[in-house]
Amino acid sequence: MTAAGLGLPGLDFAVLDAYWPVILAGLWTTVRLCGASILLGLAVGLGVELLRARVRRAAPLCRVYVEFFRGSPILIQLFLLYYAGPGIGITLDPEAAGVVGLGLYGGAYFAEIFRSGFEAIPRGQLEAAACLGMPPLRALLRIELPQMAALVLPPAVNQSIILIKDSAVLSIITVPELTKQTSRIINETFTIAEPLLVLAALYWLLVTGLSAAGAALEARLTRHLNPSRKTS
Amino acid sequence: MSKKAASLPPIIEIRKLRKRFGGTEVLRGIDLRVYPSEVVCLIGPSGSGKSTLLRCINVLETYDEGEVRVNGELMGYEEVFGRDRRRASPARLRESRRDLGMVFQQFNLWPHMSAQDNVTEALVSVRGKSRAQAEALGTAMLEKVGLADKLDSYPANLSGGQQQRVAIARALAMEPSIMLFDEPTSALDPELVGDVLEVMRSLAAEGMTMVVVTHEMGFAAEVADRVYFLEGGQVVEEGPPAELFNAPKSPRLGAFLSGWNRRNA
Numbered sequence: 001m002t003a004a005g006l007g008l009p010g011l012d013f014a015v016l017d018a019y020w021p022v023i024l025a026g027l028w029t030t031v032r033l034c035g036a037s038i039l040l041g042l043a044v045g046l047g048v049e050l051l052r053a054r055v056r057r058a059a060p061l062c063r064v065y066v067e068f069f070r071g072s073p074i075l076i077q078l079f080l081l082y083y084a085g086p087g088i089g090i091t092l093d094p095e096a097a098g099v100v101g102l103g104l105y106g107g108a109y110f111a112e113i114f115r116s117g118f119e120a121i122p123r124g125q126l127e128a129a130a131c132l133g134m135p136p137l138r139a140l141l142r143i144e145l146p147q148m149a150a151l152v153l154p155p156a157v158n159q160s161i162i163l164i165k166d167s168a169v170l171s172i173i174t175v176p177e178l179t180k181q182t183s184r185i186i187n188e189t190f191t192i193a194e195p196l197l198v199l200a201a202l203y204w205l206l207v208t209g210l211s212a213a214g215a216a217l218e219a220r221l222t223r224h225l226n227p228s229r230k231t232s
Numbered sequence: 233m234s235k236k237a238a239s240l241p242p243i244i245e246i247r248k249l250r251k252r253f254g255g256t257e258v259l260r261g262i263d264l265r266v267y268p269s270e271v272v273c274l275i276g277p278s279g280s281g282k283s284t285l286l287r288c289i290n291v292l293e294t295y296d297e298g299e300v301r302v303n304g305e306l307m308g309y310e311e312v313f314g315r316d317r318r319r320a321s322p323a324r325l326r327e328s329r330r331d332l333g334m335v336f337q338q339f340n341l342w343p344h345m346s347a348q349d350n351v352t353e354a355l356v357s358v359r360g361k362s363r364a365q366a367e368a369l370g371t372a373m374l375e376k377v378g379l380a381d382k383l384d385s386y387p388a389n390l391s392g393g394q395q396q397r398v399a400i401a402r403a404l405a406m407e408p409s410i411m412l413f414d415e416p417t418s419a420l421d422p423e424l425v426g427d428v429l430e431v432m433r434s435l436a437a438e439g440m441t442m443v444v445v446t447h448e449m450g451f452a453a454e455v456a457d458r459v460y461f462l463e464g465g466q467v468v469e470e471g472p473p474a475e476l477f478n479a480p481k482s483p484r485l486g487a488f489l490s491g492w493n494r495r496n497a
Contacts, residue, residue, distance in 0.1 A: 122338070122340070124338050125341075127292055127336070127340060128336065128341075128342075128399075128402075130292070130326075131290060131292070131332070131333070131334040132354035132358060132402070132403075132406055133326045133327075133329055133358040134326075134354055134357060135323075135326065136322070138357050142353060142357065224345075224346075225386075225388055
């Protein structure tokens with residue numbers, strides 16, 4: 001056993017030298033698909049919550065959606081979409097299936113996060129808007145959404161982090177993302193620890209980057225709540 | 233009835249108003265009239281229905297029976313000839329609130345907007361004024377309530393009294409002919425009450441029609457043209473403050489006033 005590479009005893013990262021292009025390609029695929037899934041999830045989640053809260057007839061359907069996607073494992077949902085989907089006329093390539101699957105799964109959680117955000121805005125603010133003659137759509141855009149966005153940022157970042165880590169399951173529907181590529185390397189090189197450690201480190205980097213971006217955005221969106229800030 | 237009531241028809245007319253929350257009837261047949269430029273104070277113990285009554289005027293609460301008319305227009309319902317009235321559409325409701333300004337106990341400012349933006353938001357989005365027009369009017373309104381130096385401050389950086397004055401400026405900017413106040417000083421520290429009452433006093437002096445739910449008996453005695461004493465969802469006694477406060481006819485008003493005097497002695 002040699003203590004080479006990063007100098008950790010018993011580990012030899014030199015075996016990965018030939019595989020960095022593969023690893024980076026996998027990382028890029030993970031970034032792309034996670035970005036798309038999170039955006040889809042946010043859009044679906046917001047749409048579902050707005051429908052649930054504002055269109056009485058749509059509310060039961062929205063609840064079924066949330067219950068289904070929150071109540072079953074992402075693995076099963078992906079299998080259903082990718083392998084059983086063609087049977088009912090839904091044929092998606094692996095990447096598209098991955099984005100749709102993760103997006104719908106995340107959307108259920110985002111919908112609940114948005115619900116708590118909307119409900120945290122004091123009703124009186126909307127009564128004030130109503131008394132001034134503001135139509136509901138205008139109040140939504142100017143009063144509810146900006147405050148809701150600031151309120152839900154921490155849990156939404158949290159949920160996005162979970163989605164990034166859950167994207168590892170896309171490997172089972174053959175998407176060549178980070179985890180899939182890493183298991184290929186394990187199979188080809190018969191080394192286990194080194195590829196897995198690199199894999200974990202790369203996920204950690206992604207998650208840390210996202211959470212730093214979230215913290216910066218939160219500071220920006222909540223400036224007005226800081227009583228010490230002088231504005232004039 | 234006050235001197236102002238002599239010639240003009242009432243600007244607010246409420247008849248046989250009833251309102252239930254679930255199984256509890258909180259308004260049990262209220263009659264109330266407010267004449268142009270009058271200041272009417274609603275007083276009474278908590279749970280007497282005075283805030284609900286005020287909120288029925290601009291239909292923040294939908295009433296069940298009776299009627300509320302503002303400038304002759306039925307509030308909250310549309311009259312259908314030969315049939316039962318039906319609930320007013322949201323657009324109709326917004327239109328019928330045009331003459332009414334509202335000030336809340338909890339201010340209800342929008343915390344993510346500066347004082348200036350709180351005041352100008354509806355001027356732009358509802359009244360369709362240009363940004364520049366709205367800002368000029370907003371600045372004038374904030375000056376009027378003594379906050380010319382707080383245009384860019386966010387609500388979190390303002391005291392309760394300042395926040396309530398921004399809320400008053402926000403309502404005034406829409407140029408209502410009637411201002412409704414729902415316990416405007418109840419959420420304030422005692423030393424901040426004075427500034428808000430001062431603004432209300434000057435509004436009254438300008439001839440603004442005002443309906444004020446209040447626990448400030450001093451303000452009611454000094455500024456009100458008439459006072460309504462409510463208890464248990466009914467008007468127990470009504471008249472000029474000098475009569476009500478100095479010679480209450482009903483024992484319940486007498487008990488209410490002596491309780492208030494004891495607490496504020």
